[in-house]
Amino acid sequence: MRRRDLLKAALTLPVLPWLVAPTFTAATQAAGRLGVLRSRVRPGQPGWPTVAQWDQLKKTVGGRLQALRSPFEACTPNDPACQQALAQINNPYYLGDEAALTQTSGWVDAWTSRPSAYAVAAESTGDVVAAVNFARDHHLRLVVKGGGHSYQGTSDAPDSLLIWTRHMNRVDLHDAFVPQACEGIQEPLPAVTVQAGAMWIDAYDAVTTRTGRYVQGGGCNTVGVAGLVQSGGFGSFSKNFGSASGGLLEAEVVTADGKVRVVNAKQDPELFWAIKGGGGGSLGVVTRLTLRTHALPDTFGAVFGEIQADSDEAYRALMAQVIGFYRDALFNPHWGEQLVFHRDNTLRLSMVFQGLSQQQAEQTWAPFLDWVRARKAYRFKDEARVIVLPARHFWDAEFFRAHAPSLIVSDDRPGAPRDHVLWAGDQGQVGQFIHGYRSAWLPQSLLRADRQGALVDALFAATRHWGTSLHFNKGLAGAPADALERSRDTAMNPASLDAFALAIIAGEGDPAFPGMPGAKPDLAEARAEAARIDQSMDALLQAAPGAGSYVSESNYFERDWQTSFWGTNYPRLAAAKQRYDPEGLFFVRHGVGSEGWSDDGFTRLPRT
Structure with a gap:
């Protein structure tokens, strides 16, 4: 796991049940009289297909x-499917292919x-x-x-x-793409069309490595393109290029009536808007997407390091210094990714940048690093270092195999595509069993000189319970005006536009698929970790009460999830759901329109 107008949202919350629930209830009652809406069936029940x-x-x-059938369903030493699954349990490409x-x-x-x-x-x-x-x-x-x-x-x-949709993974490039029915309305743009089963590594390989352009996608190579765009979508360089959903030009969607719709700003514009951040699995099945591409910067790079403070007082001072440094030097389109504040009074630097030379990046960081080195209260557990490479090689697997093999992990199965690699830092996510996960968008007002102290106090208090990471690329404040405008025209919580970072506090354990042999999760310890994660986020939210949460990286038990995930956009999303899926065929827990169903999506709830 190392890896939203709040006032308006607060005012909207009390009326949401009146805006949403009666709509679905009315549809349910009417359809129920027609005999077309009811709870869903399970195997063995009347109505299950013959x-x-x-x-x-x-x-x-x-x-x-x-x-x-899960390969772990009847796991024995003589079961080849089980043994292969155990051997590949840390390979995300294998998991995705199952x-x-x-x-x-x-x-x-x-x-x-x-x-x-x-x-x-x-x-x-x-x-x-x-x-x-x-x-x-x-x-x-x-x-x-x-x-x-x-x-x-x-x-x-x-x-x-x-x-x-895993096998629908074609990627096609366009020099001058114009969405359907948009001739004369939208200018032709360089773009890429990606089918719904493709992963971001497939898109990056085609767009960047082979063609020398950039498409805004996700930071983890094995994340699906369609799912990320439908949830909003952030990548390492979103601070410059905006959200992935903001780059969507057109999509093909199969709606609940079985109709294939090509949606864009002209055709079915409300459905087009809704799938840009409204959450996957709630409004239809996206089968292909066309995203704008951008000129590729000359360079991409990273800054790594880890600093240990020798006391709580020194750690708090380090926090204050790095927050001020971020505001003055890094709060701009060049910089993304994260600072991680650990419970043991260490700060991990895990930042990326675009469009800067090695010298420019080193000069940017020199004042902060000089401040640290001048004080005996700190030591480098991992010496700070700057890495720069030609941007075209950022997802080039062969380049990394030759120059920095420790930074990647390859899909080692026979015949696997050579470009299918994983960032080594993402390995801990593969098959993870989550203990707790919380996120919060932190407003840029916290970076003002008169608010930084409150932010530092909250950060320090949070780290007394659990480690806290600030993902600067997942808050769009500081992005260029055009990137902000594209991202504003999406269904994501508007608070993401005013946030300088997304704070993530989370913990996980080893893979724990049902039936896997070996040690089982320590549920008591997992629950204890979850409690500490909640305490940590509660402390951080003292500086940002009511902060929204990113739907893809959020608490399973999120309260007031409609407002937390989508803010003032939720009523509009609910209207789109009612228009395109009035019978509620598409369901995900805490997804748009899920209020009318039990948590498992099988049982219709009575009117309240």
């Missing part, structure tokens, strides 16, 4: 219907990774249409998975039908 009906679906999708597995194995007292009953391994939009129609007609719980990177467990559900 063998003949499943066979017909299989025929419709060209044989690409699979009955799913329809029955997910990139996160579960969350204590929240959810556990369990496969769907069946999956359509879609290879075309027609396969997706067939699966959507089948699920709707048979009242099935429907799940959509591309990359499978869901901390909240939204990309799997037992007893469901999975639309698995």
